Amino acid sequence: MKKFDERFLRQLENLRLAVRKSVRGRKEGERSTSRRGGTSDFVAHREYSPGDDPRSIDWSLYARLGDLFVREFSREESLLLHLVVDSSSSMYIGKGGKHDLALQLAAGLGAVAWAETARVFFRDRFFETLGALLPVLEQAGAKRESPGEALQSVTRGSKESGMVVFLSDLWEDSLRKPLLEASSHGDIVLLHILSPEEVSPSLSGRHRLIDSENGEVVDRQVGPEELEMYQRGLETHCDEWKRWSSDHDIRYLRCISNDDWAEILTRMLREAGLYR
Amino acid sequence: MVVGSLRLWKAIPERATSLETARRPRFSLSLLLQALAIVLLTSALASPFLRTLLPAKREITVVVDTSARLQARGDRGGTRFEEGMRLLLREASRLTERDSVTLLWDEGGVHSATITGAELPSALKGISPIESRVNLDLFLSARDRESELWLLSDQLPPDKEALFFPATGPVSNTGIDLLSLDSGELFVRLIRTGGASDLTLEILVEGVSSRTIPLRVKEGRNSWQGSLEVSESHLVEVRILEEDSFPLDNRAWLNRGLVDSGVRYFGREHALLLRVLQSIPGVVLGGVGYTVVYREARPFSNPAIYVDPPEAPKGFQFGSEFSPKRWHSDDHPLLENVRMEEMGASSAKPVTGGVPFLFADGVCVGAVLGRTIVLGFDLPSSGWCTTPSFPIFWTNVFEFVRTSNVWNTIRAGVPIRGEDVVFQEVGERTFRGRTVGVSLLDSHESVLRRAPTLVPSKSSSGDMSAGQKPLSVYASVIALCLIILSWWSDRSGR
Numbered sequence: 080m081k082k083f084d085e086r087f088l089r090q091l092e093n094l095r096l097a098v099r100k101s102v103r104g105r106k107e108g109e110r111s112t113s114r115r116g117g118t119s120d121f122v123a124h125r126e127y128s129p130g131d132d133p134r135s136i137d138w139s140l141y142a143r144l145g146d147l148f149v150r151e152f153s154r155e156e157s158l159l160l161h162l163v164v165d166s167s168s169s170m171y172i173g174k175g176g177k178h179d180l181a182l183q184l185a186a187g188l189g190a191v192a193w194a195e196t197a198r199v200f201f202r203d204r205f206f207e208t209l210g211a212l213l214p215v216l217e218q219a220g221a222k223r224e225s226p227g228e229a230l231q232s233v234t235r236g237s238k239e240s241g242m243v244v245f246l247s248d249l250w251e252d253s254l255r256k257p258l259l260e261a262s263s264h265g266d267i268v269l270l271h272i273l274s275p276e277e278v279s280p281s282l283s284g285r286h287r288l289i290d291s292e293n294g295e296v297v298d299r300q301v302g303p304e305e306l307e308m309y310q311r312g313l314e315t316h317c318d319e320w321k322r323w324s325s326d327h328d329i330r331y332l333r334c335i336s337n338d339d340w341a342e343i344l345t346r347m348l349r350e351a352g353l354y355r
Numbered sequence: 356m357v358v359g360s361l362r363l364w365k366a367i368p369e370r371a372t373s374l375e376t377a378r379r380p381r382f383s384l385s386l387l388l389q390a391l392a393i394v395l396l397t398s399a400l401a402s403p404f405l406r407t408l409l410p411a412k413r414e415i416t417v418v419v420d421t422s423a424r425l426q427a428r429g430d431r432g433g434t435r436f437e438e439g440m441r442l443l444l445r446e447a448s449r450l451t452e453r454d455s456v457t458l459l460w461d462e463g464g465v466h467s468a469t470i471t472g473a474e475l476p477s478a479l480k481g482i483s484p485i486e487s488r489v490n491l492d493l494f495l496s497a498r499d500r501e502s503e504l505w506l507l508s509d510q511l512p513p514d515k516e517a518l519f520f521p522a523t524g525p526v527s528n529t530g531i532d533l534l535s536l537d538s539g540e541l542f543v544r545l546i547r548t549g550g551a552s553d554l555t556l557e558i559l560v561e562g563v564s565s566r567t568i569p570l571r572v573k574e575g576r577n578s579w580q581g582s583l584e585v586s587e588s589h590l591v592e593v594r595i596l597e598e599d600s601f602p603l604d605n606r607a608w609l610n611r612g613l614v615d616s617g618v619r620y621f622g623r624e625h626a627l628l629l630r631v632l633q634s635i636p637g638v639v640l641g642g643v644g645y646t647v648v649y650r651e652a653r654p655f656s657n658p659a660i661y662v663d664p665p666e667a668p669k670g671f672q673f674g675s676e677f678s679p680k681r682w683h684s685d686d687h688p689l690l691e692n693v694r695m696e697e698m699g700a701s702s703a704k705p706v707t708g709g710v711p712f713l714f715a716d717g718v719c720v721g722a723v724l725g726r727t728i729v730l731g732f733d734l735p736s737s738g739w740c741t742t743p744s745f746p747i748f749w750t751n752v753f754e755f756v757r758t759s760n761v762w763n764t765i766r767a768g769v770p771i772r773g774e775d776v777v778f779q780e781v782g783e784r785t786f787r788g789r790t791v792g793v794s795l796l797d798s799h800e801s802v803l804r805r806a807p808t809l810v811p812s813k814s815s816s817g818d819m820s821a822g823q824k825p826l827s828v829y830a831s832v833i834a835l836c837l838i839i840l841s842w843w844s845d846r847s848g849r
Contacts, residue, residue, distance in 0.1 A: 124741060124743070124745075124746070126634050148743070148746075169359035169360055170359075172357055172359040177359075248359055248360075250359055250362060251360075274359065276358075277358075277359055286356055288356055288357075288358050288361060288364050289357045289361075290357075290358065290360060290361040291357050291358065291360070292360065294846060295361055296846075297361055297364060297365055298369070299364055299367060299370075300369070302370075305367050305370070308366070308367045309364070312363040312366050312367070313363055316362070316363065
């Protein structure tokens with residue numbers, strides 16, 4: 080079944096229009112960065128490449144050296160958004176479809192970002208339109224990948240600051256280091272997605288449990304006592320992530336994979352002040 | 356049942372089971388498979404076999420070490436290689452057509468041949484040593500572990516079961532293993548085995564003897580350094596006059612101006628400087644040739660350009676910092692086409708030593724000594740570095756220090772830097788219409804040792820009596836399959 084069916088696309092469009100209305104009248108692209116081009120301050124020279132604007136060629140340098148160099152400038156630039164989705168094995172466990180939800184939220188965030196004239200990247204690849212992004216999201220996760228590596232691709236690829244939204248079930252504490260490294264590239268929003276079975280497991284009796292990431296096996300007798308211990312453990316685990324995020328200026332949100340993606344996104348946007 | 360993570364479940368303690376459940380043994384397929392695997396592996400160790408009617412054929416890997424040093428004199432007057440080959444041919448003559456041989460050797464590239472035992476002697480006669488080093492580990496690791504190993508070398512094989520044909524001989528040798536010529540100073544390094552010795556070095560410039568130097572060399576590394584006038588010449592040879600057991604390393608050459616310069620970059624990253632270095636024609640960033648050091652204290656033996664180093668390099672001194680206002684130069688080639696009004700820095704250090712070429716407020720802030728350049732000021736990210744003078748200056752630097760003054764060695768068997776050319780033999784050759792000298796220059800090849808004696812055990816070399824089919828391999832493979840099945844059984848939770 081396609082992740083982005085007609086119903087999804089209709090909801091997305093409605094949301095995009097709603098956000099656009101909310102931000103109408105706000106000044107566009109208020110950030111000044113070191114991105115090249117435009118009409119602002121001169122930064123440096125670089126070698127001419129075919130396709131460069133001939134008006135930017137430094138002709139006095141050409142007279143001296145016999146080679147073509149262009150002048151580079153800084154210009155004002157709009158927000159940069161990186162969407163990173165955890166595609167590790169644990170994201171495919173549970174009936175709720177954590178990975179599908181993550182992709183739907185990524186598409187939604189992309190749509191909202193374009194409404195704000197931001198530049199949108201899925202991991203380290205730039206997309207100009209939603210139409211270009213959706214097919215890629217549809218195929219995302221065809222190959223399982225470590226979420227740490229997905230975050231590092233953003234750190235490696237990007238030289239500019241912006242916002243990084245990371246959607247994951249956060250079962251690995253080792254994600255903290257790449258998240259901190261990514262935070263040097265701008266604000267981080269952490270969306271913690273759990274499946275209904277992870278939030279309230281309905282197990283009873285003796286079970287052999289297998290870890291989806293590393294294949295480790297444990298046997299457990301599960302009864303009311305064990306379920307209560309599990310719930311307490313889950314709350315502690317989520318609270319630790321929330322506290323860590325707060326300590327490092329990272330925005331943390333939690334949701335369940337059988338929630339409606341549009342409602343989750345609306346909640347996020349309301350908290351960000353982009354939607355009333 | 357597969358879950359996203361066992362993290363929370365592992366924290367829940369395992370509940371104690373009832374006594375009845377604990378007493379009742381549970382059947383474990385995985386345990387049974389593992390037990391069968393252990394039984395099979397233990398049997399495999401006992402080398403079981405089936406009697407057959409046909410005699411077993413031999414599978415042999417023959418590795419011939421063709422390293423240059425095997426050309427050194429052997430015990431019986433020929434070379435070490437000839438010593439070992441004589442023994443190897445004698446053993447090879449006992450093989451038959453039923454035996455299968457993989458022959459591995461290096462002849463300026465890796466060669467292999469799969470032949471019968473009867474063909475081995477004639478194949479061996481076509482092999483001779485090369486004039487560079489051979490990586491024997493490559494052959495030894497590539498061979499079929501099930502086959503017998505025969506090795507002709509002066510070094511022992513990795514396992515005692517191998518048949519070893521020692522290529523041995525006297526160890527007395529002196530070889531030239533390093534040569535360099537820079538700013539009129541010649542440096543020669545020699546390596547000596549077989550005890551201290553007296554020898555004479557002769558230096559020839561364009562084939563004409565320039566000087567001779569008597570030397571006393573001790574065991575191990577020795578060196579000699581001295582000045583040499585080479586203004587218009589392109590070829591310098593250093594030779595050891597006395598004959599020893601290995602003549603190939605007794606001569607070595609330096610050649611002027613063969614390759615374009617590379618540049619290595621050390622110190623803090625300066626984006627504009629790196630960009631300019633990458634754009635200078637003929638200069639390869641990351642290659643070896645010249646060094647650029649930006650704002651770092653780093654001692655080098657090779658010449659370099661130091662930009663605002665924290666300490667003055669050897670031969671230079673720094674004075675107290677000041678704020679420069681007006682810049683000027685004395686028409687030095689390093690500053691050709693560089694506009695002084697574009698120069699600038701927030702602070703500068705006076706530089707003394709070397710030849711001054713750049714001044715600020717009448718004080719020298721840039722000087723050169725041979726091919727070492729020192730700039731006593733930082734490169735700001737704005738100002739001078741964004742003007743046309745900046746790439747012009749760096750182009751001048753590389754023109755100034757470039758290839759016409761660089762002396763290089765060419766080693767046999769090693770590609771000439773930046774070219775697709777490899778000379779395999781030591782001596783004088785023609786390259787791009789001129790005479791160049793190709794040297795061995797390899798301490799690994801100049802250190803001669805006596806090959807040890809290795810006596811393989813009686814059950815070695817995989818000899819099987821005719822008419823026996825070994826079963827160890829089959830037992831081992833079946834055991835491995837059982838282990839994999841056991842693992843799969845555990846994973847699927849059965």
